[in-house]
Every structure is written in structure tokens, then in C-alpha cells.
Amino acid sequence: MKKTPRTPVRELAPSYRITNFEEVSLGYNGEEAMLEASRCLECKKPMCVDGCPVSISIPNFIHHIKAGDFKSAAEVIAQASALPAVCGRVCPQETQCEGRCILGVKQEPVSIGKLERFIGDWSRENDITPETTITPNGLKVAVIGSGPAGLACAGDLARMGYEVTIFEALHKPGGVLEYGIPSFRLPKETVVRHEIGNIVKMGVKIENNVVIGRTLTIDQLFNEEAFNAVFIGSGAGLPKFMGIPGENLNGVQSSNEFLTRTNLMEAHHDDTDTPLKLGKVVAVIGGGNVAMDAARTARRLGAEVHIVYRRSKAELPARAEEVHHAVEEGIIFDILTNPIEIIGHESGWVKSLKCVKMELGEPDASGRRAPQVIAGSEFTLDVETVIMALGTSPNPLITSTTKGLELNRRRCILIEEETGRTSRDGVYAGGDAVTGAATVILAMGAGRKAAKAIDQFLKNQAIE
Amino acid sequence: MFKILKKEYLTSGIFLMDVEAPKVAKAAEPGQFLIVRVDEKGERIPLTICDYDKVAGTVTIVVQVVGLSTQLMDQLKVGDYFKSVAGPLGMPSELKEMSVEELHSKKIVFIAGGVGTAPVYAQVKWLHEQGIKADVIIGAKNASQLILVEAMRKVSGNIYIATDDGSAGFKGLVTNCLEDLVTNQHKQYDLAITIGPMIMMKFLSELTRKLNLKTIASLNTLMVDGTGMCGACRVTVGGVTRFACVEGPEFDAHQVNFDEAMRRQTMYRTEERSQNALTPDHICRLDKIVERRNK
Ligand SMILES: Cc1cc2nc3c(=O)[nH]c(=O)nc-3n(C[C@H](O)[C@H](O)[C@H](O)COP(=O)(O)OP(=O)(O)OC[C@H]3O[C@@H](n4cnc5c(N)ncnc54)[C@H](O)[C@@H]3O)c2cc1C
Ligand SMILES: Cc1cc2nc3c(=O)[nH]c(=O)nc-3n(C[C@H](O)[C@H](O)[C@H](O)COP(=O)(O)OP(=O)(O)OC[C@H]3O[C@@H](n4cnc5c(N)ncnc54)[C@H](O)[C@@H]3O)c2cc1C
Ligand code: SF4
Ligand code: SF4
Ligand code: FES
Numbered sequence: 182m183k184k185t186p187r188t189p190v191r192e193l194a195p196s197y198r199i200t201n202f203e204e205v206s207l208g209y210n211g212e213e214a215m216l217e218a219s220r221c222l223e224c225k226k227p228m229c230v231d232g233c234p235v236s237i238s239i240p241n242f243i244h245h246i247k248a249g250d251f252k253s254a255a256e257v258i259a260q261a262s263a264l265p266a267v268c269g270r271v272c273p274q275e276t277q278c279e280g281r282c283i284l285g286v287k288q289e290p291v292s293i294g295k296l297e298r299f300i301g302d303w304s305r306e307n308d309i310t311p312e313t314t315i316t317p318n319g320l321k322v323a324v325i326g327s328g329p330a331g332l333a334c335a336g337d338l339a340r341m342g343y344e345v346t347i348f349e350a351l352h353k354p355g356g357v358l359e360y361g362i363p364s365f366r367l368p369k370e371t372v373v374r375h376e377i378g379n380i381v382k383m384g385v386k387i388e389n390n391v392v393i394g395r396t397l398t399i400d401q402l403f404n405e406e407a408f409n410a411v412f413i414g415s416g417a418g419l420p421k422f423m424g425i426p427g428e429n430l431n432g433v434q435s436s437n438e439f440l441t442r443t444n445l446m447e448a449h450h451d452d453t454d455t456p457l458k459l460g461k462v463v464a465v466i467g468g469g470n471v472a473m474d475a476a477r478t479a480r481r482l483g484a485e486v487h488i489v490y491r492r493s494k495a496e497l498p499a500r501a502e503e504v505h506h507a508v509e510e511g512i513i514f515d516i517l518t519n520p521i522e523i524i525g526h527e528s529g530w531v532k533s534l535k536c537v538k539m540e541l542g543e544p545d546a547s548g549r550r551a552p553q554v555i556a557g558s559e560f561t562l563d564v565e566t567v568i569m570a571l572g573t574s575p576n577p578l579i580t581s582t583t584k585g586l587e588l589n590r591r592r593c594i595l596i597e598e599e600t601g602r603t604s605r606d607g608v609y610a611g612g613d614a615v616t617g618a619a620t621v622i623l624a625m626g627a628g629r630k631a632a633k634a635i636d637q638f639l640k641n642q643a644i645e
Numbered sequence: 646m647f648k649i650l651k652k653e654y655l656t657s658g659i660f661l662m663d664v665e666a667p668k669v670a671k672a673a674e675p676g677q678f679l680i681v682r683v684d685e686k687g688e689r690i691p692l693t694i695c696d697y698d699k700v701a702g703t704v705t706i707v708v709q710v711v712g713l714s715t716q717l718m719d720q721l722k723v724g725d726y727f728k729s730v731a732g733p734l735g736m737p738s739e740l741k742e743m744s745v746e747e748l749h750s751k752k753i754v755f756i757a758g759g760v761g762t763a764p765v766y767a768q769v770k771w772l773h774e775q776g777i778k779a780d781v782i783i784g785a786k787n788a789s790q791l792i793l794v795e796a797m798r799k800v801s802g803n804i805y806i807a808t809d810d811g812s813a814g815f816k817g818l819v820t821n822c823l824e825d826l827v828t829n830q831h832k833q834y835d836l837a838i839t840i841g842p843m844i845m846m847k848f849l850s851e852l853t854r855k856l857n858l859k860t861i862a863s864l865n866t867l868m869v870d871g872t873g874m875c876g877a878c879r880v881t882v883g884g885v886t887r888f889a890c891v892e893g894p895e896f897d898a899h900q901v902n903f904d905e906a907m908r909r910q911t912m913y914r915t916e917e918r919s920q921n922a923l924t925p926d927h928i929c930r931l932d933k934i935v936e937r938r939n940k
Contacts (some may be wrong), residue, residue, distance in 0.1 A: 305932075350872045352682060352689075352729045359875075390731035392872055395677075396668050416875040422886065429879060429886065429905055431912045438875035446688060446869070454714055455688035456913045529908040560830045579889060 187289045188217035191398040195257060195509040199480050202364045202449075205268075205506055209292075211249070218246035221268030221291045224283055229293060232281035235626040237261040239278060239293055244297060255304045260295060263333050263380075263629070266372045268622050269298025271362060271470075273500045274479055277622070305375050315384060318342035323408040325393045325579065328356020329621045330414030330612025332380055333628035334635075339383040340634050346408075348391040353445060357414055358621070360445040361437070361471070363478050366503070371446075394582035399608065400428075409642075410607045410635045413594060414628055415579055417613035421571040423466070428569070432460060432531035436467070436475040436570035443478050451503040457482075460565020464489050464534050466520055467570035468496070473503040474514045475568045486512050487562065491539050491552045515562070517541075517552065523567055533561040575614050583608075595616050601631030609635055646679075647727040650703060655792040659709045659760055660719065661695075666730040667702030669694070671876045675771040676738030676863070676895055677763075679704065680871045682728040683717045691868045691890075693764035693840075694733055704730075707763030707792070734871045735894045738768055738838075739861055745775055751835040753779040754826075755801075756819050756849055758841020759790065764863065765840050766793050770800045778802035780834070782826075784819035784845065788812040819845060820852050827856055834858055839898065843910055847903035854899050862898035864889050867912060880906050 191207040198205050209217065223240040230239050234432045238257050245254035258265045266538040274280070274294040282290030293411050304310075322338050324331045327349040335345045353359050367373060381387065391397060393415070402408045420435035439459075442448040448457035461484055465476040468490035477487045488507070490497065494516050497504055508514070515536070522535040538558035541550035575593050580586050587604040594603055594610040601609040612629025613619055651663035669679055672727065678693045696705035710719050721727070740748065753772070757765035762783050772779050778800075784807045787793045791813060798804055806814025806820040815822045819841075826832040837860040839846050839854050846862045853860040866878040866889045873891035880889050883900035887893065 182671060350731070351870065352731070389667065390729045392734065394730060395733055396672050418872070420874070420876045422876070422879075429909065435876040438869055438877045441869055441875050447686075453688075454683075454717070455685045457914065568805075576891075578873060604656060 184288045185220050187220070187292055188213050190295055195370040195506075195511070196626075198365065199510050200473070202369050202481060206295075206502075208302060209295055210241055210300045211251070211299075211303070214246050214296055215249060217292050217296060220242045220284065221247070222283065228281040228283055229278045229291070230461060232276075233261075233278045234620075234622050235261045236628070237278075237297070242300065242444045243291070243293075243296060244299070248435045249498075251300060251303045251307075254300045255309055258300055262622075262625065263299075263336050264329060264376050264621070265297050266301025267329070267367065267376060268625070269294050269296070269301050270372070271500075271620075272622050273620065275501045278410060279520060280318055301372075303638070305371070305509060310379055310382065313340050313383065315340060316342050317344065318409075319584050321346070321406075321408045322410045322412065322635060323348060323406070324412045324414060325399075325401045325592065326350075326416055326474055326612075327354035328357060328414055328416050328612060328624060329358065330416070330614070330628040331356070331412065331625035332377065333625040334412045334414060334609075334611065335385045335628075336380045336383060337629050337632035339380070339385045340633060341632070343636075343639075346386045346388060347385070348393055348397070349387060349389045350392040351445065352389050354389065356389050360441045361474070361564055363440065363444055363474050365477065365481070366474065374542060386399070392578070399579070399583045399605070403607070410609065411590070412601075412611040412628070412631050412635065413603070413608065413614055415580060415614045415626070416624075417573045417575045417593075417616075417618045419574050419576045420569065421573060422569055423520065423571060425520060425522055427525055428432045428529075430523055430531050431529050432458075432524040432565060433567045433569065434524055436465070436471045437569050437573065439475055439568050440471075440478065443482075443525055451495050455482040458566075459484055460531070461485060463487070463566040463568060464520075464562060464564040465568045465570055466490075466513075467572070468492065469498045469570065469572065470500055470503060471572070472570035473499045473507050473512075475570050477510055478501075479506055479566070479568070480510050480512060484566070487564070488512055489515045489516050489520055489536065489562075491517065491550075493541060496549065518566075519552070519554070521559075524561065531565055531567055534565045535559065535561050542557075573613075573618050575617065579614075591617055599630070600637075601627060601636035602634060607638065647730045647764075648924050649721055649723055649725050649727070652721075652723050655707065656790055659707060659792055661705060661763070662721075663698075664727060664730060665702060666704050666732075669730055669732045670697040670699050670702050670704050670781055670832070673697040673699075673704060673733045674741055675768045676741070677733035677735050678871075679706070679730055679732030679734060680868070681706075681718070681730050683714060683721070684728045687717065687728060688714055689731075689869060689871065690718075691734070691865070691871060693767070693863070695763040695767045696770070704732075707760060709760035731871070734890060736833050736892065737791070738771075738895060740768060740772065740838075748772065748775060749776050752833055753777070753836045753838065754823070754832075754834045755781045756823060756837060756839040757781065758784045758819060758839075758845040759786075760792070761839075761841035761863075762792050762797070763897070765838070766800075766926035769797060770840065773800035776938060780832075782807060782819050782822050784808070784822070784841065785813075786810070787791045818848070820848050823849070824832055824852060824856075827858075836861070837898075838895075839863070843903060843907045847900060847907065850898035850901070850903070860898035862901060863894045864896060864901065864906060865894070865910070866890075866906060867910060868901045880909075
């Protein structure tokens with residue numbers, strides 16, 4: 182078998198991109214996509230599909246790209262995914278579809294994500310929206326949260342004829358796609374708002390500035406607003422802190438605060454009102470996608486940025502592409518390093534970060550090698566801003582105001598795996614609110630699964 | 646939606662507005678707040694809900710002009726719109742959790758400072774509706790800075806005024822006034838509720854700790870989302886980090902680390918800006934007002 186290298190994707194040069202928020206990866210054009218598609222073996226038993234949480238018929242859509250029939254490729258993807266331009270950009274492909282691609286055994290796997298993104302972008306640029314004729318069935322479903330779980334659920338239900346209203350706490354829809362993931366990775370105006378626009382075109386109503394649990398409760402949605410079913414896609418927005426001394430000093434913030442100020446509020450633009458304060462040297466604690474996003478955002482605002490991570494580079498949970506881009510952009514990786522205290526100036530602003538060096542011990546139950554402190558390795562890093570990117574958990578606002586909604590030990594909403602059904606009749610849930618912080622594609626898949634189950638539930642109810 | 650139906654100046658720098666926000670009004674309870682945005686470029690500004698009319702679908706806010714966003718708000722006229730109003734946010738006042746009997750059995754005193762008088766009014770009025778008359782101490786720099794005194798008189802028990810310069814009522818701080826009431830006039834209270842500048846609430850809670858008087862303070866921390874998502878509003882209460890926007894804004898004053906809260910509140914104050922900050926937006930903050938006014 183001849184080894185053909187992966188078709189490279191065009192990218193902005195690191196020196197240019199750290200001066201702005203333009204999208205780093207430029208994606209394939211038609212020619213490049215067809216070239217990359219030609220590498221796919223169209224396996225009879227495609228391993229890649231097993232790796233995709235929503236089982237996109239990968240060889241099938243790639244087959245159409247090979248032939249230059251992008252419209253058919255779009256139709257194949259649309260059967261399984263509502264957000265190809267998003268997932269093609271943000272899925273951790275190396276652990277999902279591409280991680281299983283047979284080509285990956287001997288050479289580089291097919292660039293499935295980039296191909297999917299190309300089809301998503303092509304559909305948008307050519308104004309291809311999947312055709313649907315909707316026959317209203319007179320039933321109302323409320324969707325809480327406008328992240329990928331809520332959007333996918335709402336889109337599917339609208340297509341089936343339900344009258345869907347999404348209630349969103351913030352003033353813009355999109356969830357993490359809008360407030361979390363920066364535009365240099367996921368353009369807002371073109372990609373996110375376009376995908377949301379498609380869902381609105383199908384008749385879904387989005388009501389912003391409505392906080393369920395405060396403005397309205399789930400009980401009121403049923404009793405006063407006459408909804409027949411409710412889907413909860415409220416995400417996992419509650420930020421974690423480390424619990425080390427000095428964490429409430431001025432200049433310490435959660436990644437959610439920093440990214441919300443820059444993405445949702447566009448605080449870095451001169452013409453917006455939300456203030457943003459960032460020191461010249463910034464430490465970002467953590468090693469996931471969120472940490473990379475915060476670090477690369479801070480870099481673009483002109484800071485020297487350190488990623489402080491307690492395991493080794495191989496264990497960084499972020500997408501490989503993000504780590505690669507971060508390195509190119511000059512982010513300094515202080516790996517095997519754990520902060521133990523934040524030290525402040527007399528003024529109460531951050532002065533430095535006290536850390537210890539770590540080494541990896543024997544693999545633990547999960548197979549990961551647990552980091553251990555190296556005795557006597559204490560040192561301090563002079564920084565002005567500390568950003569905590571340690572992960573998030575579900576916000577208790579809804580669950581604490583809804584009777585009879587059962588939670589698991591991690592305070593996530595308990596559901597029946599196959600349907601998304603919660604312990605409350607007519608209430609379904611999915612996405613990060615159920616799993617804890619996970620991925621866009623899993624949230625979207627959960628939203629779609631719940632849409633199917635809600636349809637079943639309401640049809641059965643009608644028969645009874 | 647979010648139309649301004651009424652605007653009235655209470656002093657030269659404090660105005661009251663009635664805003665159309667039916668969903669917020671319907672759910673609002675004393676002690677809660679809302680978040681407004683002036684326009685598409687506006688930041689999310691937390692303001693206490695000072696009154697609400699569930700039938701008319703309106704909420705009342707009372708705003709003190711301090712910086713950019715409150716100045717932009719000051720420029721809005723009757724008939725203009727807020728870009729967004731979200732709420733009600735935060736937990737309702739602890740008073741809401743008590744039974745009417747329990748409330749009747751308590752002697753309650755409110756201590757209001759400056760613009761904090763407005764949210765105090767909301768709670769005193771609610772108590773009045775339950776048939777309870779609470780005492781109120783209102784503090785201000787001078788007589789011209791006092792707000793809502795007459796309205797308050799109608800719904801409260803005893804009302805005491807304290808001004809720094811003695812131009813109205815008691816000459817001195819609200820803390821001096823309360824101390825005088827308790828130690829010299831032998832007033833007995835079971836519960837104090839205070840809303841005002843952080844520094845006032847700090848000294849007040851030091852006094853009430855000495856007096857062994859349970860005290861609740863409503864904290865105006867920095868906020869961004871107001872839904873528990875960012876942690877900008879975190880405060881230390883009883884040694885534990887709490888999010889004021891979802892767990893507050895009211896907390897047991899004797900447990901609050903006021904020094905930390907005061908320090909955190911200044912984080913975005915223009916004059917406090919660190920020399921090293923990369924984002925010197927004090928340069929453009931004032932220009933923005935001029936620019937927006939011209940639009
Ligand atoms: C910075 C960052 C980078 C990431 N990078 C990636 C990546 O590269 N690849 C990837 O696959 N995943 C990534 N993720 C994870 C991914 O974004 C999430 O798993 C996904 O968005 C979860 O979708 P969701 O719909 O469940 O929730 P969310 O996207 O969190 O949306 C929930 C929505 O519900 C709203 N809401 C919450 N409570 C209420 C309420 N009470 N009433 C009304 N509305 C409410 C919220 O405001 C929010 O808009 C990243 C996450 C972050 C934070
Ligand atoms: C729960 C709550 C209730 C409040 N209720 C009222 C009210 O009823 N009436 C009223 O006049 N004010 C109230 N405030 C304070 C009000 O939000 C601030 O005065 C306002 O944000 C100042 O914005 P600015 O742009 O005009 O000032 P600037 O000084 O230009 O603001 C700079 C930054 O600091 C923040 N900020 C400045 N001062 C405060 C403050 N005291 N509290 C919180 N954030 C601040 C602003 O949001 C902004 O991000 C409340 C605050 C909270 C948290
Ligand atoms: S949705 Fe994600 S995992 Fe599935 S094929 Fe696309 S990029 Fe791969
Ligand atoms: S496993 Fe790889 S080669 Fe096989 S069908 Fe999937 S993408 Fe193509
Ligand atoms: S304001 Fe963001 S968590 Fe409270």
C-alpha cells in the first residue's frame with residue numbers, strides 16, 4: 182500500500198495570529214478536500230464510525246467528496262449531525278473517529294474532521310439547508326439552555342412538528358460555543374450564529390434572559406406556560422477552584438470569567454463597555470481545552486503566558502491540535518508543576534505563584550500515572566494574573582428549584598441512558614448537565630436522543 | 646419589552662426608573678436583583694429590584710451614577726429601552742423564609758446607606774404588607790443626599806436619619822446612631838439588616854457583633870453573568886468561598902470577610918488600575934460616553 186501523506190491544512194502564521202482573533206485554521210478548499218478524501222479506503226467495517234459518538238456514516242460522506250458531490254456528502258452528515266461546521270472544528274478527533282481510522286495503524290489517519298468541516302462550510306457558503314417540510318402538531322416543548330445539547334434537541338423536535346421554545350439565561354444563544362470557545366477556533370458570526378439561524382428558521386423560538394429556576398420554574402413551564410415536555414440542556418457551567426491560599430486575591434479569575442469577558446462580552450474590543458484586566462505575565466492552571474483557550478486568548482492580548490499543569494505533556498487532556506497551536510504561539514508549558522499558593526502584593530493584587538515540581542508515580546486504577554510531589558522542589562513564578570481552568574460541574578440552579586429531579590453522586594442529573602428521561606415525568610436531560618463537562622458532539626448526540634424519546638413519550642400520551 | 650415607563654431624580658446623582666419586564670416582575674421577591682444591559686455594547690450591570698408591580702409587569706430600579714454604565718443609563722429617557730433585563734436573580738431575602746408569627750415576634754432594624762435605602766425600602770414595604778413595622782436608620786453624607794425618606798416613613802416604624810455633617814437628623818454615622826439607640830435609649834432588636842456601601846456594612850457588622858445582634862448584609866460584589874457561571878462575585882463567608890449572585894446577595898454579616906470583599910470590589914475601579922495592566926481601558930471609558938451620546 183502506497184503511503185500518501187495527509188493533505189496539509191492551510192493555517193495563519195503564528196506570528197500574525199497572536200495579534201488578532203481570526204480563525205487559525207483556514208480549512209480545505211474543494212480540491213484539497215477531494216485529495217484528502219481519496220486517501221480513505223472506504224472500509225467495509227469502518228472502525229472510524231465506531232469512534233464517532235453519533236455514528237456519522239463516514240466512508241459514505243467521504244465517498245461523495247471523492248466524486249466532488251458535496252451536496253450528497255452534506256445530506257449523509259445531516260442524518261447524524263446538526264452541527265458539522267462546529268464538530269469538524271472542535272471534536273477531539275484523535276481520540277474519536279480519527280483515532281480509530283485503519284490508516285492510522287501504519288500512517289496518518291484520514292483527516293475526517295477537516296473533511297466534515299469542509300462540508301459544513303461549503304453548505305453554508307452555498308446556502309444549502311437540509312430541506313424539510315414541517316407539519317405542526319400543536320404540542321409545545323420547552324428546551325432549557327441553548328448550547329449544543331439544547332440546539333440539537335430543539336432542531337430535531339421542530340422538524341417533527343413541535344412548537345419549541347428555548348429558554349436561555351444569557352443574552353446570546355449558543356452556550357459554550359458562544360461564551361467559552363474563542364473565535365480563533367470557532368468563528369462566531371459565520372459559523373455559530375449561522376447554525377443557530379438554521380434552527381430558528383425551522384421555527385424554534387429562542388427567549389434569552391430567562392433563567393429557569395429564577396424567572397420561571399420547571400413546574401411553571403408545565404402548569405402556567407402549557408408545555409407538554411421539557412428538555413434540560415443547561416450544561417456544566419459552575420467553575421472549580423483549587424482551594425489553595427490566595428485564590429481570592431485580585432487578579433485571580435476562573436477561565437469562565439476570563440473567557441466570558443472576552444467572548445460573550447467582547448471586552449477586548451475598544452467599543453464595548455465590559456472591562457478586562459490582564460497582567461503582562463499570566464499563569465493558566467490546567468491542561469484541557471479550556472486551559473488552551475484561555476492561554477491562547479491571553480497571548481493574543483499581549484501577555485507572556487504559562488500553562489501550569491501537574492502531569493506530563495503526554496497526559497494533557499486538550500485536543501492535540503490545540504496543544505500544537507499553543508506551542509507554536511509561544512505559550513510556555515510548565516508541566517509536572519502544581520501550584521500550592523498564590524502570593525499577593527500588599528495591595529491585594531497577585532504577585533507570584535508558589536509551585537512544587539511533580540513526578541509521575543505508578544499507574545493508578547484509571548491507568549493514569551498519578552503525579553507525586555518531589556520533596557523540596559518548591560519555587561515561585563512571578564505572575565500578575567492567574568486563570569483557573571480546572572474544569573466545571575453542573576450548576577445547581579435548576580436542580581435545586583425542581584422537586585423530584587434525582588441527581589447522581591457528582592450532582593449531575595440522573596437519566597435513563599437510552600432516552601434521556603429523568604425521574605420527573607415529561608422531563609428529559611442531556612449534555613454536560615448529565616455527564617459533567619464533556620464534548621460538543623456528545624452533548625449534541627444526547628440532545629437528539631432525547632428529542633426522539635420526547636416524541637415517543639408525547640405520542641404515547643396522545644394514544645392513552 | 647424593557648421599555649422605560651418612568652424616570653425620576655431622587656437627588657442630582659440618583660434616579661429611579663420603572664421598567665417594563667413582565668417576567669421579572671412576576672417572579673420577583675424582596676432581596677433579589679436583576680441585570681441590565683444598556684445597549685448591544687453594554688456590560689451586564691446588577692441592580693437591586695426596589696419594587697415591582699406584578700399586574701402592570703414593571704420593576705423599579707434606583708440607580709446611583711458612578712461610572713460609565715450608570716452614566717449611559719442616566720442618558721436613557723422615558724420611552725427608551727434597555728437592551729436586556731434578566732432576573733430576578735439571587736436568593737429572596739431571609740425574611741421570606743420566616744412565618745408571619747416568627748416575623749411578628751422579632752424586632753427588626755434596617756440600616757440603609759446612600760442608594761442602599763432603595764432596596765431597604767422594598768423589604769420594609771413588604772414587612773408593612775405583612776402587618777409588621779420595622780425601624781429604619783437611613784444614613785447619607787448630607788441632607789441633599791437623602792432619598793425615599795417620606796416613602797419610608799409611611800411603611801416603617803421609627804425612622805432615624807443620620808448625616809455626616811448633621812444637616813439632617815443625627816450628626817454622625819449610622820453606626821453611631823445604632824449604638825446610641827441600643828446603649829443609651831435601650832432599644833432592643835433581634836435582627837439587623839443592612840444595605841449600603843461595603844465599608845459601612847463592615848463597621849456596622851463589627852458593632853452588631855459587639856451588641857450580639859444578628860445581622861444580614863446584602864453584598865454588591867463584582868458580577869458578570871449573575872447565574873453562577875464565572876465566579877467573579879465570590880466572597881468568603883465563614884471561611885468558605887460563596888458565589889454572591891446565586892447563594893446571596895444576602896449573607897450573615899458576622900461571617901463575611903469584608904476586607905477581602907472591599908478589596909475585590911475595587912478590582913475594576915479606574916483609579917485602582919495596576920500600572921502594569923495590558924488593557925488600559927480607563928483611556929477610552931470616558932470617550933465612550935461622548936461617542937455613544939452622539940449616536
Ligand atoms: C472553553 C471551552 C472549550 C471547549 N472546547 C471544546 C472542544 O474543543 N471540543 C469539544 O468537543 N468540547 C469542548 N468543550 C466542551 C463543550 O463545549 C461542552 O461539552 C458542550 O458545550 C456542552 O454542551 P451543553 O449543551 O450540554 O451545555 P452548554 O454549552 O454549557 O450550554 C448550556 C446553556 O444553558 C444555559 N443555562 C444554564 N442554566 C440555565 C438556566 N437555569 N436557565 C436557562 N439557561 C440556562 C447556559 O447559559 C448555556 O448557554 C469546551 C468547553 C469550554 C468551556
Ligand atoms: C447585587 C447587586 C445589587 C446592586 N444594586 C444596586 C442598586 O440598586 N443601585 C445602584 O445604584 N447600584 C447597585 N449595585 C451596584 C452597581 O452594579 C454598580 O454601581 C455599577 O455596576 C457600576 O457600574 P459603572 O460602569 O457605572 O461604574 P464603573 O466604576 O465604571 O464600573 C467599573 C466596573 O466595576 C463594576 N462595579 C463598579 N462598582 C460596583 C459595585 N458597587 N458593585 C458591583 N460592581 C461594581 C462595574 O460593573 C464595572 O464592571 C448593585 C450591585 C450588586 C452586585
Ligand atoms: S462528529 Fe466528531 S467524532 Fe464524529 S466524525 Fe465528525 S469529527 Fe469525528
Ligand atoms: S477507517 Fe479510515 S480509511 Fe476506513 S473508512 Fe474510516 S476513514 Fe476511511
Ligand atoms: S456573577 Fe458570575 S458567578 Fe456570580
